[in-house]
Amino acid sequence: MEKTSEPFNGYYTIPKLLERNADIYSTYPAYREKEYGIWQTWTWAQSLEEVTALANGLIAMGLKEGENVAIVGRNRPALYWSFIAAQMVGAVPVPVYNDAVGDEIAYVLEHCSAKFAIVGDQEQCDKLLEIKDKLPALTEIIYLDPRGLRKYDHSNLHAYKDVQKIGRENAQSQIETLDKRLNNQTENTTCVMLYTSGTTGKPKGVVLTYKNVLSASKAASEFDNLKHTDEILAYLPMAWVGDFIFANGQALWVGFCVNCPESPETMQGDLKEIGPTYFFSPPRIFETMLTTITIRMEDASNLKKKLFSFFMSHAKKVGNDILDGKNVGIADRIKYAVGDFLIYKPLKNSLGLSRVRVGYTAGEAIGPEIFDFYRSLGINLKQLYGQTEAGVFVTLQPDKEVRADTVGVACPGVELKIGESGEVFYRSDSSFECYYKNPEGTASTKDKDGWVATGDAGFIEEDSGHLRIIDRAKDVGKMADGSLFAPKYVENKLKFYPNILEAVIFGNNKSHSCAFINIDLAAVGNWAERNNISYSSYQELAGHPDVVRQIQDHIEEVNISLSSDAMLSGCQIHRFLILHKELDADDGEMTRTRKVRRRIIEDKYSDLIEALYSNKTQVSTETEVTYEDGRKGSISATLELRDAEVVTEKVKAA
Amino acid sequence: MNEVNETQPTESVHGRTFGAPIMEMKNITMRFGGVIAIQDISFDILEGEIRAIIGPNGAGKSSMLNVINGFYHPQEGEIWFGGKKRSPMKPYQIAYQGIARTFQNIALFKGMSTLDNIMTGRFTHMKKGIVSQAIWKGAAEKEEYENREIVEKVIDFLEIQSIRKTEVGKLPYGLQKRVELGRALAAEPKLLLLDEPMAGMNVEEKEDMSRFILDVNDEFGTTVALIEHDMGVVMDIADRVVVMDYGKKIGDDTPENILKNQAVIDAYLGVAHE
Structure with a gap:
């Protein structure tokens, strides 16, 4: 007692x-x-x-x-x-x-x-x-x-x-x-x-x-050796x-110390002024920052562009190893130091990340290229895996064991096990008490021994002990030919392209998979401006033939990279369309933390999915939208359905 | 001959009561050569109200505002402000009296930041001379801080923190309008004149601007006189409306009554010629 x-x-x-x-x-x-x-x-x-x-x-x-x-x-x-x-x-x-x-x-x-x-x-x-x-x-x-x-x-x-x-x-x-x-x-x-x-x-x-709260806070603070002099931006x-x-x-x-920004719009500037030492952000923010950098570099002068791409390619080569304390040759180190002075440091400073000692991303899988970009700059960005029911932390990546494809080792005090179906379970002092007024919900998530089901499918790597998450357990499915269907994995690959804001892949129990794409209005809009393409709305820009062609190129590149992975080769995208509206939390299509709600989207756009699995090249549709103040309206559009080239085993063999 | 509606409301439609007249225009006539821009117009502006001046193109609205503002001097008539008859003055002298305005075509310093632009609105409150400003330490510094604080409150009020340091010329039109309102507010005016604050705005920007005008009136108790084309906006936010047509006053009433006024309907929709 x-x-x-x-x-x-x-x-x-x-x-x-x-x-x-x-x-x-x-x-x-x-x-x-x-x-x-x-x-x-x-x-x-x-x-x-x-x-x-x-x-x-x-x-x-x-x-x-x-x-x-x-x-x-x-x-x-x-x-x-x-x-x-x-x-x-x-x-x-x-x-x-x-x-x-x-x-x-x-x-x-x-x-x-x-x-x-x-x-x-x-x-x-x-x-x-x-x-x-x-x-x-x-x-x-x-x-x-x-x-x-x-x-x-x-x-x-x-x-x-x-x-x-x-x-x-x-x-x-x-x-x-x-x-x-x-x-x-x-x-x-x-x-x-x-x-x-x-x-x-x-x-x-x-x-x-x-x-629950204090054991999670204590364990994770000790794990990263946080001090009372640290600063975060809330x-x-x-x-x-x-x-x-x-x-x-x-x-x-x-x-x-907890720092609060002046207003949501000033967050980027406030971040720069505060320079937090402990920083947490969902992948989305990192994606947006990278998109902004890419756009600004495209507008920069030739000299700056060249310097940037020269040193960034060097950072890509050695930056990660330097951060992990691995052996790197003296010439490469000197070159990196020059790059640090000219490019990396000013860049980190303008992002507000120059003081970050420990940075985390979680909430969703981050594109490996995005993750490596920040790490190669020398920012100690790590991944963690967690959920509300766990008081955030289930697994964390220890310093120097950071990889884009794992989510790290069990947080101190957390036990992990993989269920028969491949689902990840955990047990700890920080696991939630119950769902409020919902005993059935509690019972179906947390068993009597305290094991909590995460709803994610994953496995523990034997040699490193790191957990790898494949996808939401209920989203992982099979293609008609029996091969694995992991939509999130493919979507994340697509979302790395600055032009693509959101992607939703369908294909469970089907012979091939298809995709919905949301373009990134900031990135594509900037491209349109540079090429003197005028547009009046998201819808118009999304339907522009050049935009569709660019997206098609991205998808075909993803198909090529998927074809190299025997397990996921079956997920290659055969047909796609660019949605006429952005997926929005107000319409219930995403959660407030901006995760796509697959089931709702499937339901709402069933006509579009049906069209993708037919031979049509065009489809007309009408969609209800909710405005910020709760009023409803609708938009109608005619969308183009495109075939994308896929890499088949035969082609590869040839 | 003139169908002038002379009803004088003592209480606004919103159930608010107002103080004494802050400004009275008595029989104003303004001629440019042979053209009569304003013909024998009288009306008053009560303390704490939102007073609108509306009318079709060329009705003389902007001329009226320029008369109030002291930019034009009418050939006939009297202007009473704060209980005193006003003799012809320069616009900057009027500004010292506590009247601030925005312009139909934005008149900001495009190369300066939002903050600096709004800071210029404080000039009537800055007393330190050039020597003191040059020495800076002490009195001038203190004055700058006091004025900056007021400017920051205006920035907070108009929710433009994110563009505080942005060059005004780079801002979209709707935001420039907001900065201009900010500069006028920074002067802490007794009477705020707005020349077509909604011109060229989309519905959302209009809604925002209406909100700000109502909030200015409510929070600071500032008397507002505005010229506006958009009847919908005027009817929503104004307490009393003056209607002008061809330099004459054809109506002066609450928005509800104005909408029923036949002369106004004719002016706006046109009358069939016999």
Whole structure:
């Protein structure tokens, strides 16, 4: 029994960690936010004061233990404090994706029957007020930014500052209540509830206890030797488990500083100003950055272009080995150092990655070429594999054992096993408690011995012990001739091309596979500009004959590379089309973390898939679209269906 | 002869009440050679309201704004501002009185950043002389910081943080319009004049701009007078509307009543000639 609090040295809840940090790191920066063009800083001691004031305010307003508090907004210190304040009073914070449309928010708030909601601004307020009829449990809304809210009915609306003021006024009289609530908590108290965006079905509320969150935070922080002087930029959705573990779990455990950008649009500039030492990002951000670099280099002068391609090809050759500490000849090292001075360092600086000590990418497989690009620059970018149910970390790549095709070794404290069907299972202290109000869901994911099914198919490499993920277990299928069908693998190969933003491959149980393509408007638009091609919309550009031809070339290149892999040769793409609209989370085609929802797309565009498997060369279609404010409209288009050349065994033999 | 509707509302359609008139135009007539641009027009602008001036092309709207702004001096009539009769002044003197404006064709410094452009809006509040500016340390520095803070609040308000350091000439049209509004706001005006703030914008940009105008009026209590072509926008955001046609006032009422006014309908849709 006495072991309960030992692994965390007695700091077994997040509020306790905040008190510890305010004590030992009192003058170190805890949170920063750029406001009015200047970085504002709060030390750990100041943060404790802010959080306590809010917590007291919430108690005074009647928030009880065990109740849920919804938090909606972009990354801001005040909202991070809301998490801890809710935890202090024994309530459970439930972050919600701030770009979610009304119905999605309504589902989550109704499901968790949140009584309080803390929101960022008028936009979030409006969303909640619109769906308030569906949410009888929601009584109080607290907002951060008062702008535009002056004329609203304030009977249930409260300014964040006012709540803190109430809290400060009542601080003396509530000391005992607050202490009692803090001491009622154990490491098995619920720390947070995170709704998974889920590629299928309704979101599920993943309940994580303090023990889950803190063991994950502790293990991963020790793995990478994080220190209280480290810095992160918190720009990923607050409702995502990654952001929660990094900016709440690890930040509190280690005591490092969380920096919030001024606005989502300024993220790139803020990244450059802060220069984080610990950086996390889904592959998508790295892809976008690489696309931007490629576009800008194409617009650069000849000399710069030549320098860039000369040194980048050298980096490709030796950069990775230098980073891994392998043997590299002195001449190559000197050449790399020159390249570092002329190209790599300025490039890293303009990306805001020059101080990165540990960088991670996860969420989806990253294209090997993209991954190697950053590593060859000398950025210690690694992969990790995880999910909400695991408190992020399942496996991590140790320094110097980084490869694009694996996701690393089991995180300390995590056990791994591969099921009979090839599915990956794990068990650890950080594995989630249960799905909220969903015992069947819990039972089907987590068995009685604590093994959690990931839903991903993979295997452990015998010589290195690294885990390799092939694809989502339910997506991996067979072609009609019995060969393996791994759509994600092929899609990732396609997405490496800057012109291709998104790809969806079909072919399960079919004789051959076909593809939907989304072009990248930034990259293709830039190309069109340089070639004097005018276009008025995404749809028009996507249908341009030259664009279609370029995409066809990319697909044929991918087919050639697939044909060299005996296992995946059957996945080569025979026919494709370029979609007339971008896949969008508002239409339910992607998750909020931008993963494609295969089933929904299959359903929605069944007419297009049917056409791909026919002999037609054109197809007309009409698609419903949802605008950001929830209104619906439709677009119709005639799409061209193209055949791509595939490499057959016979051709190869010849 | 003139079908002038002289109803004077005391309360706006939005159920808001306003203060005393901040500006009164009395029997203004403005001639360019033989052409009469404005003919005997009178109206007032109440403190805290959004007042629109509308009319077909060539009705004399921009001339009216230039009269308010002090750029034109009318041959006849009186202008009362802040309870005092205004003698003919230079535009910069008017600016010192607390009137700021935006232009129909954007008039920004294209080679300067957004920040610097908005900073120029603060010139009426900068008191330090050239010597002090050159020495910089001390008084001038302090003044710069104080003014920068106000400018940053404007940038925050208009949500243009991401273009703070961007050269204005490189910005798309809609954003340039927003920067221009920012420069006018930075002057912390008592009366804000907007010359066709929505011209050339798409629906989304118009919605954004309408939001900002309403927010300016609501947050800072700034009185707004605007000229606008887009009837839809005017009817949505204005408290009271003056309608002009061929230099004459043909209506002055709440948006609802204006829409029912036969003279206005005729001016906009045209009348069948006998």
